[in-house]
Amino acid sequence: MNSRLSSSTPFLLLLQFSLLLFSIKFPPCWSLDSFSSCSKPFNCGNITNIDYPFWGDDRVEACGHPDLHLKCDENKTTTIKIKDVVYEVLKIDQNTQILQIKRDDFFESKGLCSPKYPNTTFDSQLFEYAPGFAEITINYDCPALKGVPGYFSCPDWSTYKDVFIQVASETHPGCSSNLQVGIGVNYFGDFWSMEEALIREGFGVKYKVDTLLCKEGCTGSGGVCVHDVDSNKPTCHCPDGNSRESPCPPQRPPSAQLKGTNPTQLL
Ligand SMILES: *[C@@H]1O[C@H](CO)[C@@H](O)[C@H](O)[C@H]1NC(C)=O
Ligand SMILES: *[C@@H]1O[C@H](CO)[C@@H](O)[C@H](O)[C@H]1NC(C)=O
Numbered sequence: 001m002n003s004r005l006s007s008s009t010p011f012l013l014l015l016q017f018s019l020l021l022f023s024i025k026f027p028p029c030w031s032l033d034s035f036s037s038c039s040k041p042f043n044c045g046n047i048t049n050i051d052y053p054f055w056g057d058d059r060v061e062a063c064g065h066p067d068l069h070l071k072c073d074e075n076k077t078t079t080i081k082i083k084d085v086v087y088e089v090l091k092i093d094q095n096t097q098i099l100q101i102k103r104d105d106f107f108e109s110k111g112l113c114s115p116k117y118p119n120t121t122f123d124s125q126l127f128e129y130a131p132g133f134a135e136i137t138i139n140y141d142c143p144a145l146k147g148v149p150g151y152f153s154c155p156d157w158s159t160y161k162d163v164f165i166q167v168a169s170e171t172h173p174g175c176s177s178n179l180q181v182g183i184g185v186n187y188f189g190d191f192w193s194m195e196e197a198l199i200r201e202g203f204g205v206k207y208k209v210d211t212l213l214c215k216e217g218c219t220g221s222g223g224v225c226v227h228d229v230d231s232n233k234p235t236c237h238c239p240d241g242n243s244r245e246s247p248c249p250p251q252r253p254p255s256a257q258l259k260g261t262n263p264t265q266l267l
């Protein structure tokens with residue numbers, strides 16, 4: 001009895017040791033998951049083939065910048081949340097890095113008078129206004145400004161009594177709340193058209209994320225761009241399981257390449 005037990009102990013130890021080796025050798029599951037997940041583009045209605053730096057839907061969070069999360073509603077409407085404000089995404093151009101967005105609390109039946117997200121500002125760390133767009137401030141409940149250009153009364157059923165549009169990023173003192181939003185500069189000086197523009201067209205913003213590695217090389221080398229949280233930059237996730245800040249190395253073994261260019265073979 002005793003001898004059987006002692007002879008099986010080293011075997012059990014060996015088994016445990018090899019199991020340990022196995023668990024170390026295999027890449028963690030997340031890297032395989034994110035590789036296949038980040039290979040899939042985001043598609044929603046008219047917005048198609050969107051990849052790094054965006055994530056959402058089938059693309060897990062590791063596939064993009066944490067603040068560039070796209071949501072798809074019934075394969076129709078794409079939305080993005082920026083500083084707690086929900087915007088509908090009308091267009092994405094990944095070459096120019098410009099998004100066309102509009103606040104989802106500005107719509108036909110409510111106009112500008114019942115914002116769901118008052119006292120909000122725009123994210124100037126991650127975004128800048130696209131060429132031709134600039135920021136205005138919409139102030140609410142500023143009764144002292146009646147008659148001033150940019151001042152409008154709101155319909156009875158609205159959250160606020162009046163609106164004062166200011167072509168500037170500063171807020172007006174003496175109003176109960178305010179918000180900042182972008183608009184085409186061609187509307188400056190034409191307060192009557194601004195409401196329509198904010199409801200229908202929205203505005204263009206450029207996302208300030210360095211995507212050069214993804215556009216040049218990573219995808220072409222068989223890799224997939226994922227987001228590295230530490231450097232806040234993309235890294236190229238390669239089929240061999242490694243991530244690099246450069247495109248993936250060739251997948252053919254080096255010996256096969258050497259053989260093809262061996263000068264003695266040419267003689
Ligand atoms: C989503 O809508 C588009 C057209 O807008 C269509 O081509 C596509 O097949 C739809 N996808 C799904 C999963 O229903
Ligand atoms: C998709 O684009 C077409 C043409 O620009 C437009 O008529 C349609 O309303 C758009 N669909 C959605 C869901 O935005």
Ligand SMILES: *[C@@H]1O[C@H](CO)[C@@H](O)[C@H](O)[C@H]1NC(C)=O
Pocket residue numbers: 118119176177178
């Ligand atoms: C907006 O901010 C103003 C001044 O900072 C404050 O008095 C007001 O209560 C805020 N309104 C809302 C709806 O949070």
